[in-house]
Amino acid sequence: VDSSAERVLAGLDPEQRAAVTAVAGPVCILAGAGTGKTRAITHRIAYRALSGEIAARHVLAVTFTARAAAEMRARLTALGVGGVQARTFHAAALRQVRYFAPRLLEGRPMPELLDSKVRLVTLAAARSGLRTDRAAARDLAGEIEWAKSSLVEPAEYVVAAAKALRETPHEPARVAEVFAAYEQIKRANGVIDFEDMLRAAVWGIEEHPDVAEQVRAQYRHFVVDEYQDVNPLQQRLLDAWLGGRDDLTVVGDASQTIYSFTGATSGYLVDFPRRRRDAVVIRLVRDYRSTPQVVGLANAVIRQARGTEAQLRLELVGQRPPGAEPDLRIFPDEPTEAAAVAARCRQLVAAGTPAREIAVLFRTNAQSEAYEKALAEAEVPYLVQGAERFFERTEVRQAMIALRSAVRSTPAGTPLVQAVVDALAAVGWAREQPPPGGAARERWEALAALVQLAEEYARTPNLLPIGDATVATARGGVSGHAVTGDPVGWVERAVSLAEFGEELQRRATQQHVPTVDGVTLASLHSAKGLEWDAVFLVGLADGTLPTTYAKTAEQVEEERRLLYVGVTRARQWLWLSYASARSPGGRPRRPCRFLPQFDRSGGERATPTAVEGRKPDPRRNRVVSCRICGATLLAGVDRKLGRCADCPSDLDDELYRRLYDWRARVASAQKVPAYVVFTDA
Ligand code: ATP
Ligand code: MG
Helix, strand or coil: CCHHHHHHHCCCCHHHHHHHHCCCCCEEEEECCCCCHHHHHHHHHHHHHHCCCCCHHHEEEEECCHHHHHHHHHHHHHCCCCCCEEEEHHHHHHHHHHHHHHHHCCCCCCCEECCCCHHHHHHHHHHCCCCCCHHHHHHHHHHHHHHHHCCCCHHHHHHHHHHCCCCCCCCHHHHHHHHHHHHHHHHHCCEECHHHHHHHHHHHHHHCHHHHHHHHHHCCEEEECCHHHCCHHHHHHHHHHHCCCCCEEEEECHHHCCCHHHCCCCHHHHCHHHHCCCCEEEEECEECCCCHHHHHHHHHHHHCCCCHHHHHCCCCEECCCCCCCCEEEEECCHHHHHHHHHHHHHHHHHCCCCHHHEEEEECCHHHHHHHHHHHHHCCCCEEECCHHHHHHCHHHHHHHHHHHHHHHHCCCCCCHHHHHHHHHHHCCCCCCCCCCCHHHHHHHHHHHHHHHHHHHHHHCCCCCCHHHHHHHHHHCCCCCCCCCCCHHHHHHCCCCHHHHHHHHHHHHHCCCCCCCCCEEEEECHHHCCCCEEEEEECCCECEECCECCCCCHHHHHHHHHHHHHHHCCEEEEEEEEEECCCCCCCCCCCECCCCCCCCCCCCCECCCCCCCCCCCCHHHHCCCECCCCCCECCCCHHHHHCCCCCCCCCCCHHHHHHHHHHHHHHHHHHCCCCCCCCCCC
């Protein structure tokens, strides 16, 4: 074996090594969060490629998010392996469908891909005499997504929904009717949805031997991360790709199944060793990601879980040095909670933690806005995960094509906004027009957002302070869409139409790990597989987590797993918080039932790590902070000293405090971390 392949084995524990070096054939890693599953599969690919066993270009590594795919590619590049296809199911299917479309469609145009089902579902519901508001239409769309991901046709829906104990948004027969109407409208309009796209990829392989041959020649070695959240449609596609071959490595954690509402099931993972009797099965329990304190809370949250996967679970064993206890806080209302979180982020950044190592995670995307605002006010840069979607919208794509062609024909010196408006007018959009209804309205809104963006871009002379730029773009109504992170970057660059167009293009196609140094705002769902030094789990009120929509016992269990996913994202610091009312004086709320008791004092630190049914140890509730830097101190020696291990004890407090102050000021002035180095002198 090549020495570079040997190097790939360094830094792995014996079980991980076994997974990495297992011979070609089915391999299954069943293990908890942070135990190095993703690391193991990444190293397995690298090891096999570097030792010459396989060619990197024949590997298809399926990940759950584009960001995870980008991270895997980055890790592989660092190990000296390029050319691996790391993609989501969707991206891999889309690529395949696009590639074969000219052949399979015989010249017919490739159908437009629907970004969201909601609009067509509303039409379909109206056709069956159901009046729906947006929320009701979304519920129906979710149900249709479940059915299609579960390979259930409209005619089979009623039986399948009953069998799966679905909590249906309407009488099952009505849902089936809407489902059928939706399919019909979709076909009549020549559009397809995401599930259709996966189905098209399956159909291409199953019905066309030449396509199958070509696809299978390309993809020979398969790796699937987060396999606990695969749905029947995705499994069918995986089987189509495999075509009976067995060079497949799957990894997952049944305790992190958080997509069963869309038809995902941990069954494929859990049953894998039974289905593939020759599989090498590996279990990992050492947690390399988080401090033992965070691991303790994670174990406590998931220990209470009910369900089939409960028997398979192993307690995580923390490997990292001890850190701070998870911090639980209660605030009187959401704006206060958001402001406190933003202030804490600012402190962390000032003390040297890069903003990209911080995440604020929430249950629903609607919660994002309060944090965007608070972070902007605190002048902390941030990026909203999943916001790239804006650029996938049809109308935005069209607008961008128009912009790019405008770049070629616009005389130099034309003001940016004017040029953008002219370009958009060329595709039939006029901003003075009142927003029309239905489909046209969405198009109008997306274009309006683009123009607004251009206006902000044009108006901002060179560099705004981070906060102002963020507020400006947030006011433009596009934050959470177009302004993913880097608001400074947007305005920093010289303003010209050409550059604006290029920037849009870059953002539309970008699929790399964000290089922007901003705090990540993300939903718990989209945080899966990722990790940060500091994590804030916010809005942990009962009714938000678990959501009021979780009615059945299974749905409530899924919410518990969602919390487990959240807790296990933190490497070093974990803050959990909730507001006892949404707005000042609002209806009182209770804390998330999966958590330790929060005490009732506003903004005060609450009971640490006492979880359901376990009595808190009163001695551990008294919080002691370092006299110098303010870090929370652990029980034991450093509590007695009154200062943390990072603050040496042989100089007087006043001098240290001044040094820390100075460091914070340098850090915030330069917007880079600053370090104070203590030497003997
Ligand atoms: P999740 O279930 O959240 O996806 P995971 O099991 O995929 O977690 P990884 O992301 O692979 O875990 O690893 C978690 C962290 O631990 C990473 O920072 C990784 O680099 C580190 N790590 C994994 N294995 C080791 C090891 N043997 N030695 C040191 N660090 C490790
Ligand atoms: Mg992982």
